[in-house]
Amino acid sequence: MSIDAQFSTFHPATGERFGEYPITSDEEVASAVARARAAAAWWSGLSFGQRRRILRSWNSLLIEHLDDAVELIVAESGKPRSDAQLEAALACEHVDWAARKAQFYLHAHHRSPGLLMANMSARVDRVPYGVVGVIGPWNYPIFTPMGSIAYALAAGNAVIFKPSEFTPAIGLWLAKTLNEIVPEHQLLQVVTGAGSVGASLIAHGVDKISFTGSTATAKKVAAACVERMIPFVLECGGKDPVLVDRDAQLERAAEHALWSGMSNAGQSCIGAERIYVHREVADRFIEILKTRANEIKAGVNYGAATRPAQLEIIKRHVDDASSHGQVIVGDSTSVGERFVEPVIVLNVPENAPSMREETFGPVLIVNTVNDMDEAVQKANDTPFGLAASVWSKRNGEKIAAQLHCGMVSINSVFTFAAMGSMPFGGVKDSGMGRIHGPEGLLEFTYPRSVVKPRFNLPLEFTSFKRTVFADKVITTLSRIRHK
Numbered sequence: 001m002s003i004d005a006q007f008s009t010f011h012p013a014t015g016e017r018f019g020e021y022p023i024t025s026d027e028e029v030a031s032a033v034a035r036a037r038a039a040a041a042w043w044s045g046l047s048f049g050q051r052r053r054i055l056r057s058w059n060s061l062l063i064e065h066l067d068d069a070v071e072l073i074v075a076e077s078g079k080p081r082s083d084a085q086l087e088a089a090l091a092c093e094h095v096d097w098a099a100r101k102a103q104f105y106l107h108a109h110h111r112s113p114g115l116l117m118a119n120m121s122a123r124v125d126r127v128p129y130g131v132v133g134v135i136g137p138w139n140y141p142i143f144t145p146m147g148s149i150a151y152a153l154a155a156g157n158a159v160i161f162k163p164s165e166f167t168p169a170i171g172l173w174l175a176k177t178l179n180e181i182v183p184e185h186q187l188l189q190v191v192t193g194a195g196s197v198g199a200s201l202i203a204h205g206v207d208k209i210s211f212t213g214s215t216a217t218a219k220k221v222a223a224a225c226v227e228r229m230i231p232f233v234l235e236c237g238g239k240d241p242v243l244v245d246r247d248a249q250l251e252r253a254a255e256h257a258l259w260s261g262m263s264n265a266g267q268s269c270i271g272a273e274r275i276y277v278h279r280e281v282a283d284r285f286i287e288i289l290k291t292r293a294n295e296i297k298a299g300v301n302y303g304a305a306t307r308p309a310q311l312e313i314i315k316r317h318v319d320d321a322s323s324h325g326q327v328i329v330g331d332s333t334s335v336g337e338r339f340v341e342p343v344i345v346l347n348v349p350e351n352a353p354s355m356r357e358e359t360f361g362p363v364l365i366v367n368t369v370n371d372m373d374e375a376v377q378k379a380n381d382t383p384f385g386l387a388a389s390v391w392s393k394r395n396g397e398k399i400a401a402q403l404h405c406g407m408v409s410i411n412s413v414f415t416f417a418a419m420g421s422m423p424f425g426g427v428k429d430s431g432m433g434r435i436h437g438p439e440g441l442l443e444f445t446y447p448r449s450v451v452k453p454r455f456n457l458p459l460e461f462t463s464f465k466r467t468v469f470a471d472k473v474i475t476t477l478s479r480i481r482h483k
């Protein structure tokens, strides 16, 4: 490998240097794409059963060595060990689901040819794209990319993964472990470096891109893909709302909203950032939330901020929210050099930057509403549309049905992400396309329509020999069918 330059990673909790990695050169990215193309040709030629066996062997290896994965995640993301364990275990859950279900959702489907083409058989094959480029983030360095990697592989593609420059170790470990199962084919390769390496992946013509990160970068990625007619799936950020109705179980609502907003140091795209609580229960809800938040500590219940530059954004949002609203937990000194203590602010105007932009820190803003119609209107009044959580004993379904977002949890938070069967993704600035679930498998294939005659008709419709009689038959059949 030609190494043009190197970069280092640092333990976010201590600042100690952790790893050193090459910045993959443009030529090396091109070679990786060529190797992946050869691997994809072999892999897509296997049966679903053969692919399932290989992916499940890989998953067994991942589970056997889960502690190694946890070490790497903790070191580069700064999250506590138990969070890293949960993240890694859930990633394995997705490998297993994708491997087991690919055949069921992707096998060829026969379609009705219709009356006019009754002599034909018609079916739709799902064809893997070939080489899928996965560009990943740093907040869930194994779980998030695995939502693309596992589904793309199970659908018959080879994958090249560009992890975030803050958390490359786990990506390299994933590639190494799959290589132990399939040493002769480069099914999963990792290219390391900053955004330019991701851009290079697109420039070298992978067949599909799956991107997770900010909306701003997603737009650049999408523009580069469109230039080359490369299809893409974009999983971007959110400003996720929690809606608490007057009949909600307040203890549970407060506890789960707090966890949703603060766990992983608030660095969750599907984490709560805004809470709309019904006026009749607001005082009680806020009291519980405040009490519980005061029991939570950075460095104990969640880890350090993974990306140092994020601290500036969090500080700006805390200052903005504090200048408009009433701070009930924390203050601007809560944003430290590596850790951010919990911050909760009440009554912040809907148009304040801290209410409009993604914060990605342990900061919750709680606004009181007169009824759930107002909560829904405010929850929807955002550029984002990723996930939402609704708390109500009787009205959960009704409220959920009105929310403009890709995922809603009723009387719960986050759980859809742990289900292999449920698609994951958003609308508006939160992205497009889906990972996870049947939709996630379909995302990494394209439909190919295949038709062939079962028997020949005496009438030729698709020939210059078509007769006046054939025209009459078509017209008559159409009239009978559509009158």
Ligand code: NDP
Pocket: 135, 136, 137, 138, 139, 144, 162, 163, 164, 165, 166, 193, 194, 195, 196, 197, 198, 199, 212, 213, 214, 215, 217, 218, 220, 221, 235, 236, 237, 238, 268, 269, 307, 310, 313, 358, 359, 360
């Ligand atoms: P980015 O969106 O900039 O980065 C995401 C990934 O894209 C990284 O691997 C990055 O590489 C890569 N990348 C950057 N530029 C390009 C490019 N031009 N072409 C191809 N790939 C590129 O996220 P940041 O890490 O800068 O975080 C910024 C904000 O994004 C956060 O404040 C947060 O709001 C949001 N975010 C959302 C996430 C989610 O889960 N939806 C996850 C992470 C962040 P590299 O980082 O190595 O430069």
